[in-house]
Amino acid sequence: MRKLALSDEILLSIDKPARYIGGEINSCIKDKDNVDVRFAMCFPDVYDIGMCHLGIQILYDMFNSWDDVWCERVYSPWPDLDKVMRREHIPLFALESQDNISDFDFVGITLQYEMCYTNILQLLDLGGIPLLASERGDKDPIVIGGGPCSYNPEPIADFFDIFYIGEGETRYRELLDTYKACKAAGASRMDFLKKACRIPGMYVPCFYEEKYKDDGTILERTKKYPEAPDTIRKEVEMNLSDTYYPTKPLVPFMQTAQDRVTLEIQRGCIRGCRFCQAGQLYRPVRERSVEYLKSIALEMLDSTGLEELTLSSLSSSDYSGLEELLDFLIDECNKRHVNISLPSLRIDAFSLDVMSKVQDVRKSSLTFAPEAGTQRMRDIINKGLTEEVILHGAAQAFHGGWRRVKLYFMLGLPFETDEDIEGIGELCNNVAMTFFDEIPKEERREPVQIVASTSFFIPKPFTPLQWAPMGTEEEFVRKAHVCLSGIHSQLNQKRIKYNWHDTKTSELEGILARGDRRLSPVILEVYKRGQIFDAWTEYFNYETWLEVMEQMGIDKDFYTVRERSDDEIFPWDFLDIGVTKRFLLNEWHNAQKGIVTPNCREKCSGCGAAVFGGGICFMDRTQI
Amino acid sequence: MLYGQNTDMKLRIQFTKHGAMKFIGHLDTMRYFQKAIRRSGIDISYTGGFSPHQIMAFAHPLGVGTESESEIVDIEVNSLNGNRAEMTDILNAQMSEGFTIRDIRLLPDNAANAMASVAAASYSVRIISSGPQIDYERAVKAILDKEEVLILKKTKKSETMTDIRPRIYKLSYRDECIHMCVDASSAGNVKPEHVINALYQAEENALFDGRLKIVRNEIYGRLDSGELIPLIDLGTDF
Ligand code: SF4
Numbered sequence: 001m002r003k004l005a006l007s008d009e010i011l012l013s014i015d016k017p018a019r020y021i022g023g024e025i026n027s028c029i030k031d032k033d034n035v036d037v038r039f040a041m042c043f044p045d046v047y048d049i050g051m052c053h054l055g056i057q058i059l060y061d062m063f064n065s066w067d068d069v070w071c072e073r074v075y076s077p078w079p080d081l082d083k084v085m086r087r088e089h090i091p092l093f094a095l096e097s098q099d100n101i102s103d104f105d106f107v108g109i110t111l112q113y114e115m116c117y118t119n120i121l122q123l124l125d126l127g128g129i130p131l132l133a134s135e136r137g138d139k140d141p142i143v144i145g146g147g148p149c150s151y152n153p154e155p156i157a158d159f160f161d162i163f164y165i166g167e168g169e170t171r172y173r174e175l176l177d178t179y180k181a182c183k184a185a186g187a188s189r190m191d192f193l194k195k196a197c198r199i200p201g202m203y204v205p206c207f208y209e210e211k212y213k214d215d216g217t218i219l220e221r222t223k224k225y226p227e228a229p230d231t232i233r234k235e236v237e238m239n240l241s242d243t244y245y246p247t248k249p250l251v252p253f254m255q256t257a258q259d260r261v262t263l264e265i266q267r268g269c270i271r272g273c274r275f276c277q278a279g280q281l282y283r284p285v286r287e288r289s290v291e292y293l294k295s296i297a298l299e300m301l302d303s304t305g306l307e308e309l310t311l312s313s314l315s316s317s318d319y320s321g322l323e324e325l326l327d328f329l330i331d332e333c334n335k336r337h338v339n340i341s342l343p344s345l346r347i348d349a350f351s352l353d354v355m356s357k358v359q360d361v362r363k364s365s366l367t368f369a370p371e372a373g374t375q376r377m378r379d380i381i382n383k384g385l386t387e388e389v390i391l392h393g394a395a396q397a398f399h400g401g402w403r404r405v406k407l408y409f410m411l412g413l414p415f416e417t418d419e420d421i422e423g424i425g426e427l428c429n430n431v432a433m434t435f436f437d438e439i440p441k442e443e444r445r446e447p448v449q450i451v452a453s454t455s456f457f458i459p460k461p462f463t464p465l466q467w468a469p470m471g472t473e474e475e476f477v478r479k480a481h482v483c484l485s486g487i488h489s490q491l492n493q494k495r496i497k498y499n500w501h502d503t504k505t506s507e508l509e510g511i512l513a514r515g516d517r518r519l520s521p522v523i524l525e526v527y528k529r530g531q532i533f534d535a536w537t538e539y540f541n542y543e544t545w546l547e548v549m550e551q552m553g554i555d556k557d558f559y560t561v562r563e564r565s566d567d568e569i570f571p572w573d574f575l576d577i578g579v580t581k582r583f584l585l586n587e588w589h590n591a592q593k594g595i596v597t598p599n600c601r602e603k604c605s606g607c608g609a610a611v612f613g614g615g616i617c618f619m620d621r622t623q624i
Numbered sequence: 625m626l627y628g629q630n631t632d633m634k635l636r637i638q639f640t641k642h643g644a645m646k647f648i649g650h651l652d653t654m655r656y657f658q659k660a661i662r663r664s665g666i667d668i669s670y671t672g673g674f675s676p677h678q679i680m681a682f683a684h685p686l687g688v689g690t691e692s693e694s695e696i697v698d699i700e701v702n703s704l705n706g707n708r709a710e711m712t713d714i715l716n717a718q719m720s721e722g723f724t725i726r727d728i729r730l731l732p733d734n735a736a737n738a739m740a741s742v743a744a745a746s747y748s749v750r751i752i753s754s755g756p757q758i759d760y761e762r763a764v765k766a767i768l769d770k771e772e773v774l775i776l777k778k779t780k781k782s783e784t785m786t787d788i789r790p791r792i793y794k795l796s797y798r799d800e801c802i803h804m805c806v807d808a809s810s811a812g813n814v815k816p817e818h819v820i821n822a823l824y825q826a827e828e829n830a831l832f833d834g835r836l837k838i839v840r841n842e843i844y845g846r847l848d849s850g851e852l853i854p855l856i857d858l859g860t861d862f
Contacts, residue, residue: 305659
């Protein structure tokens with residue numbers, strides 16, 4: 001039997017001990033003496049959230065397909081265990097071997113959201129690894145970050161030795177080979193980092209410095225190691241139908257956020273909504289072939305025994321082989337008594353038909369994401385959805401038997417007026433009106449229910465709105481009330497429910513998202529004052545953040561409410577995502593004028609992502 | 625004789641749960657078996673509707689922290705994938721370390737469902753005590769000699785004193801373990817912890833506050849004759 005790092009006594013005293021025992025179906029056990037590289041793949045949040053993350057599963061599978069590497073997993077110990085580990089000096093361990101992570105060659109940390117930054121420090125600290133990269137020695141693991149937040153790594157630059165910019169499939173082999181060669185030659189940590197920074201996609205933050213102007217903006221970025229590259233271009237896997245995919249995904253013992261087989265059908269999005277970071281970061285759109293998806297879907301169902309399958313992509317309706325794929329999946333899943341969930345489908349006749357085959361329409365709800373209440377505002381953010389399309393889709397859905405409709409909006413978008421906010425209530429009311437217009441009285445036994453949710457707009461790096469100011473907390477609260485009274489003034493207000501997102505979390509996310517290196521000491525100090533699990537409202541304590549920022553002389557408004565000038569140098573400008581800053585700036589100007597930009601399938605707008613030499617940029621538009 | 629025949633058959637599966645798997649709770653164990661059965665290709669029957677469920681029933685939930693030599697789950701299948709030994713192997717191939725399939729038997733069509741069939745269970749309990757040490761042999765004898773053993777039973781709604789003596793069928797102390805066979809029916813379930821508390825009360829009038837290492841050894845049903853029989857033995861070879 002595997003020996004566990006935690007005693008029975010501890011495991012029985014904490015919540016959900018299954019989070020920490022490893023040994024799940026399809027987890028990988030190797031002999032540590034027969035591998036050259038041990039890689040601890042960390043998700044800086046609790047197991048229940050991190051376990052099902054597809055990106056981690058892809059990398060886990062890829063690493064372990066290599067004989068010389070053993071990749072294991074680590075998740076943040078929940079606060080109950082965190083306390084015990086600190087009290088009893090139990091070092092953080094990886095689930096598979098239950099060994100201390102400080103013995104590993106690499107500690108990889110995925111950066112999925114800004115609110116997990118203090119948890120990065122928790123992982124390192126419990127692992128016995130110096131928190132600051134500058135304090136690590138030759139015996140310490142190489143700490144490497146990746147994932148969406150690595151597209152502005154600067155606020156956490158002090159904690160990482162390397163950031164891997166882009167998709168993990170392409171360059172890890174090269175990085176590990178370089179590491180092995182360095183290790184064999186007895187090279188120092190610094191020597192390895194100097195070699196690593198020459199590998200495409202690798203950003204080694206200690207080789208760079210930021211200099212600031214008097215107004216606090218960046219004057220310039222200088223290099224401390226002349227051989228380090230000036231810019232780092234993101235890595236992309238261009239052939240998604242012939243690459244790593246976890247056909248034997250891990251199956252947790254306990255219930256997690258998503259107990260299902262995930263089928264990633266494509267990467268990228270053709271739409272170019274101006275607030276959306278993923279839509280720019282993952283350009284160009286690349287599809288996996290239908291044949292490939294069919295075969296891996298069956299393999300995954302067979303190897304896991306999971307009872308649900310879900311499609312994953314930013315906009316599934318835009319996948320060109322959707323109809324053929326869904327026909328196949330519905331058929332196979334029916335045979336196997338497997339449920340299918342279909343998120344991110346545009347509501348139209350086709351999707352309603354498909355959904356009616358896979359779900360109980362009376363119990364399920366339909367989702368629209370107009371993101372803004374008026375057409376004027378939707379043009380500003382380049383959201384192609386019109387009220388006509390929404391109402392038409394809703395009408396079809398009501399006839400199909402659906403009664404619940406969810407609508408997602410953002411508040412605090414640039415150039416927003418109170419009329420735009422009130423438009424949210426009007427749009428919801430019009431959806432309700434559509435129900436009463438379309439559905440005869442005798443079929444209205446089950447009433448229509450509309451749920452409107454608003455989140456607060458947070459400008460993100462590498463989006464056309466990266467120049468835009470973010471609202472203050474007070475503004476957000478006011479806007480939420482404008483929205484609420486807008487809904488209350490509607491004829492059908494009783495049929496509309498309204499939810500809004502926590503304002504304090506949004507503000508901190510806004511600070512960190514467009515932050516720079518001056519925030520690293522803030523995050524460190526907040527952590528030292530005991531703050532972890534900021535993504536969880538029950539543990540989030542904004543007061544601590546405000547206190548620390550004030551004591552360190554950091555003006556939060558500098559990061560949030562300030563409108564950036566067109567020529568400002570951003571902390572993330574040295575990263576090259578293919579999409580050019582010129583294109584983004586042009587899009588920002590289009591936003592100001594309310595000019596809509598066509599999607600990649602209608603017309604190429606020359607964003608720059610064609611440098612990757614494939615995907616949608618090179619497809620014949622007369623064929624699609 | 626039944627191969628390929630398309631009729632609902634009830635199978636009884638006996639498995640062990642050891643080591644790290646003792647931290648997997650009852651509901652998660654159920655889900656674990658649902659997935660294992662899917663992976664194994666066993667032709668289990670499903671309920672209808674938009675989210676079909678496997679027809680599967682566990683005999684008796686096992687608490688987190690408790691290991692077991694003999695857990696029982698019944699399933700309904702449309703056809704058999706092989707004989708008793710083959711099907712045991714097929715399902716064992718899907719088990720993670722700590723779970724082992726011991727046996728699979730065919731149940732008669734009129735068999736009562738697993739939960740209703742449970743009459744008793746036997747446990748071995750090792751006491752890892754931090755509190756007062758008592759003379760277990762003497763305490764066991766004291767309990768067996770008593771006519772009535774009252775314990776406080778707490779439910780969500782109330783606290784009542786109940787007499788568990790008639791529901792302790794066997795009790796002994798050997799190899800530094802308390803061995804017991806107690807009522808496990810849904811109406812009269814006695815937890816091993818209840819018996820340990822009673823031992824402490826009998827001996828010292830002190831409350832037990834140590835840690836227990838509990839292993840469930842067997843789950844029993846009752847024959848018409850009144851005799852206890854391991855639940856698995858209510859099924860037959862196939
Ligand atoms: S280069 Fe053109 S087609 Fe390619 S992602 Fe950019 S806008 Fe779309």
